[in-house]
Amino acid sequence: MKLLNVRLGPDESRIVAELRRDGVQISRLVRDALHSAYRARQATGATRRRPSEMMAAIYSELPDPPGLPRRRVDLGDRQSMRRAILRAMKRQQP
């Protein structure tokens, strides 16, 4: 993980002190703000792509290799997923 240092003015320092007194985690606040700003930037960028369009591009750039077997699992059924995970774990055993 990288460390980012930010200089704060007197008003900002006062705000940080008050927030900390109220139990607010400043690091979490900063991370939330970064993610919000990034998402907003993506939403207003030139491409204005919906997430499903981003996924379509990912599928196109990373297609399935020929002959990839289909998974035998119903993703809406936890029992089916459990059986599939157990099968996968057994395949990994030496």
Place this chain on the structure above:
Amino acid sequence: MDTGPLVALCDPRDGLNPRALHDLDRAFRDPLILCAPVLTEACFLLPHAVQRRRLQRMLDQLSVRAYQADDEGRLWGEVFHWLDQYQEHRPDWTDGYLAVLSGKDRRLRVWTYDREFRTKWRRPDGTTIPLFARRA
């Protein structure tokens, strides 16, 4: 995010993929959060290298955030307690983890296609777990 939607998004051949994409477009107004148990299950169900590259690319491009507990050890204790309460239904670790997280932050909604989150599982305090996706 629960395992079902995550895997469905990473496999365009899966029957739930269209629904997951539709729900993703609706979900994107809110932050998407992923916890380690779900990611672990997803990797078992996405064993091929290209499927995992899709998964990583998706997490990067959609800014999916890793859930970070303030005290993971304490969280484990809460999950074990929840699992004990529901033991007759044989829940998985991931079920308990998501149910407990739902109780920690009232803003969280679980995106799952597992009916048990609607019909069986509750938060540790007994309240309904808010769900994101529409009913099956």
